[in-house]
Amino acid sequence: MSILSPAEQRAIDHVDQQAMLAQVERWAAINSGSRNLAGLTQMADELATAFAALPGSVSLVEPAEVTAVSPSGEVQPLAHGRHLLVEVRPEAPLRLLLTGHMDTVFPADHSFQRLKWLDANTLNGPGVADMKGGIAVMLAALRAVEAAGAGDAFGYDVLINSDEEVGSLSSSALIEARAAGKAAALTYEPSALPDGTLAGARPGSGNFSITVRGKSAHAGRNPEDGRNALVAAADLAVRLKAAMRPGLSVNPAKIDGGSGNNVVPDLAVLRVNLRPKTPQDETEARILLHDLTWAIAVDHDVTVDMHGSFARPPKPIDPKAAKLFALVEQAGADLGLAIGHRDTGGVCDGNNIAACGVPVVDTMGVRGGSIHSDAEYLLVDSLAERARLSALSILRIIGQGGV
Structure with missing residues (x-):
């Protein structure tokens, strides 16, 4: 592990894994399936309260209109939940975008609704990895960066949408608008592999x-x-x-x-x-x-x-994205973590961000696995690990003035 700067060390020391775990347990107990509007409302309110700890404005944005074809062939409106938007220092010359999603693939009538400890480090539950754990990582990393003294020259937007699992149709325009002008973006999907490997190129x-x-x-x-x-x-x-x-x-x-x-x-x-x-x-x-x-x-x-x-447009790894991956992987190495990246067949909001010309690493969330199934699990020690990785990566983006 390399020597960290005083600001980097302050950020690393600020991460509180027990507080993060308590958030995940509370949030995962709320069913926020993509079509469960009541659950999404409850989840959005929880997140609005939690993200109010950051020094910015917090708002809930109405979803854009979306239509779908019914089994009878009729094009009908399709309701969506509101999206959480946090804006911190919007006039700063260097700004980042951090994104996540509050929805899960488990509807209100799904049998998978409860948390269960598989062992001392493995928590099984709906959305614990994808991605309520990731949201906890994001918030902890930003609080750590603020505690380290990020400075007025750095600002960011946080966007947590309610429809990523169903294609982000009601939030895609919001993603595009918030990506504009950003130096880089981080998205908090779980790692591509349980060992912490990041997702690289993605198809559309x-x-x-x-x-x-x-x-x-x-x-x-x-x-x-x-x-x-x-x-x-x-x-x-x-x-x-x-x-x-x-x-x-x-x-x-x-x-x-x-x-x-x-x-x-x-x-x-x-x-x-x-x-x-x-x-x-x-x-x-x-x-x-x-x-x-x-x-x-x-x-x-x-x-x-x-x-x-x-x-979801295809997401290749262009030169700017390659630089961002190298920065994150070096930050990992400096924390004693061996992190690489590999191409994957999945898609996410990182595809939409990359299409705006903004470099993005979109698997900054927790280590875990079996997502989209009732075997989904979170490796609890990855909460602090990935929050520290994000905090250090953000501080280094700030330190070099972008990617």
Whole structure:
């Protein structure tokens, strides 16, 4: 471990793991599934109180309007929770963005609602790693930086959205606005591996609902007069999957629709996810969607409407991002931590931030694993470890005037 500056040592010494653990236990006891608006309201209020400890303004921002396609093919509004925004020294010449999400993948009626200790260092519970533990790390790191005397030349925004797990559709414009002009960004998703490895490059992601409308008819008397929307949607799913290649993952996930066995179905909605590796792959995926939906409409004599977008752009590691990764990894080494990074297939708000031209490390949260399952766990000793890593990284970004 290298010798830390007095300010860096003050920040490291300020981290209180027991206080962080108490926050995680309290927050994880609140169900804040992405569609649980009451739970998200409770969680947002908790976070607003906690982040009021920072020397800035705290507000709750209304979500942007979002629509979704129902199983009946209707485009309908989709409600979202409010997003937490903290602004500290907005006029400072050097500013960072720190982001997280308060929502989890576990709805209010999910069986996974309670915390359980697996051993003295392993806490099992909904959202403990992804990412209520990460939010605790973020807050502790910022409090440590403030305690070290960051100075008036440094400021930051904190954005904790309510919809990351469902694509950040109601917060993407807010992310873009807050990323503008920032020197760098840190996002508090859990580490890519339990050993603390960071996520490097990420693919993009697009979610689409493709509505196919055909014509009903009697399946026995005059099936030739019908236009089977279910078959057309299935054909589209098969063609999309067949187009999968290196650089583009395609997952047809669900078809809503169908009718009685004696009726030719006139409606089906195909849900599909595409993950392009590079911006060029995304462009080709857009062309693929256009060409295949047009071909299905012609071949099956049906009407096809597409709803959705590539809400997560691909996130390559550009030179500025490489410098930020090197800074964080060196900070880790100076704390006695062996930290590297690797490419991953997942996506997060780091994709959106990187698309704004801002270098970002998006797995600054806790070590743990089995996220998005009832085996999700947090390694408790990583709370203080990762808070110290963030605090030291932030101080060094300040010290060198950016990345």
